[in-house]
Amino acid sequence: MSDIENRTRDVMMKVLQISPQDISPDISRKNRPAWDSLKHMNLMLALEDEFGIEFSDKEIVELNSLHFLVDALRTKRS
Template sequence: MSENTLEARLHDLLSKVLGIPPGSISDDLSPDNTPEWSSIAHLNLILAIEDEFDIQLSPEETLEMLSVRLIRLYLEETGRI
């Protein structure tokens, strides 16, 4: 999958789950700087990622996905997409 396609899919997912405009999403977006990214929103985001990319994440993996950059890198580096 091309990086642009992955990035577009991920940004669309984040926009829907967090209820924020796609244009406000960057690699630096995280729960620390985004009030909409609550613990419940994180769980919903993980479920949406699993559904969108047809993968199953371990609890340990979900705890490491604390920014858009980390989510994207995980998906790229593990070949889970």
């Protein structure tokens, strides 16, 4: 696991209030009831703070899984 993925998972655990074993590689808003719209916005803000980046409105809507989040963060960090 990369540093970006580990940090993303840590933020997800805190914001979504879930345990590490609940964060599977395919976790998404569709399959995780705790990941509602309010927590999604809190997650986006927490990730922006953690990585010192900013997501566009379009990105916020589309970043609905661990996979998409890690890919977007890798792109923004490069």
